[in-house]
Amino acid sequence: VHMSSLKESLYYEDPPFDKLPDIKLYMDQMLDYLKINLEVLMRTDEDSISTKTMINNYVKSGIIEAPTKKKYPKSTVADLVLVYHLKQCFSIQDANTILDVLRIESSYYTEFTKIHKIIRASLQSELPSDLDDLDTDMAKALLMQYAIEASVKKRMAELLLDHLKLNKIVKP
Secondary structure, three states: OOOOOHHHHHOOOOOOHHHOOOOOEEHHHHHHHHHHHHHHHOOOOOOOOOOHHHHHHHHHOOOOOOOEOOEEOHHHHHHHHHHHHHOOOOOHHHHHHHHHHHOOOOOHHHHHHHHHHHHHHHHHHHOOOOHHHOOHHHHHHHHHHHHHHHHHHHHHHHHHHHHHHHOOOOOO
16 A cells, blocks of 8 residues: 655645646646655555546636647646646535636646645645654644644535536536
């Protein structure tokens, strides 16, 4: 069983937009790219970053744009990185709506990854610099704190989505 370590996850960085492939990718190339760049975030070997079926469903439901001549542009690769992160907490419908909100800004991918990095750095500062010094009591306390924060923040994000839908900022 592959277990990504706390350290690997904590020091993970999203691929910068300018480092995403500039050439259009076929499905298998895109899946390989996503796996190579996001694999460190998988909890177990049974987890998957993305599959052909998932991507085809994302296209059918309008989450990502359809390929042109079976090739996907750089923007789709960026969107799939964000979908991977968003679906860790949200339903695919909510992830789609969040992506719609993000896409209002042209530099949404760069902005998302910048905030992602800031939040990871903040978490790094809460942990011992040598993760081998993370004792059981501290690990349990942080687990409770992070679980509660995740729950509360997820609920707040859902309420904000509902607010944006009510105010017709995003489609219901």
